[in-house]
Amino acid sequence: QVQLVESGGGLVQAGGSLRLSCAASGSIFSISSMGWYRQTPGKQRELVASITSRGRTNYADSVKGRFTISRDNAKNTVYLQMNSLEAEDTAVYYCNTSPSYYGFWGQGTQVTVSS
Helix, strand or coil: CHHHHHHHEEEEEECCEEEEEEEEECCCCCCCCCCEEHHHHHHHHCEEEEECCCCEEEEECCCCEEEEEEEEEHEEEEEEEEECCHHHEEEEEEEECCCCHHCCCCCCEEEEEEE
């Protein structure tokens, strides 16, 4: 059974940085593409960044140049480095496989950017 646990969120001023981590249990991590998603109230969850098992990355236009996704397969962990944060980045951030699987959603981690 796969479990994904996100951490690293918090309150930060606009222009600041945060690094999110997602620790995965289960044997599928190293062979799976992983993604970071975010959701704000009343909006659909959106994919902001993804990384293949070989390290190829892709980003939503809204975060390109500011966010960096990475992974450490030995630690079963995927990261999201977020720089130059904006108020619009305020959301609950989740990790999941990419494409996502409904059974893997965790609690997420709240990111709040104050302007």
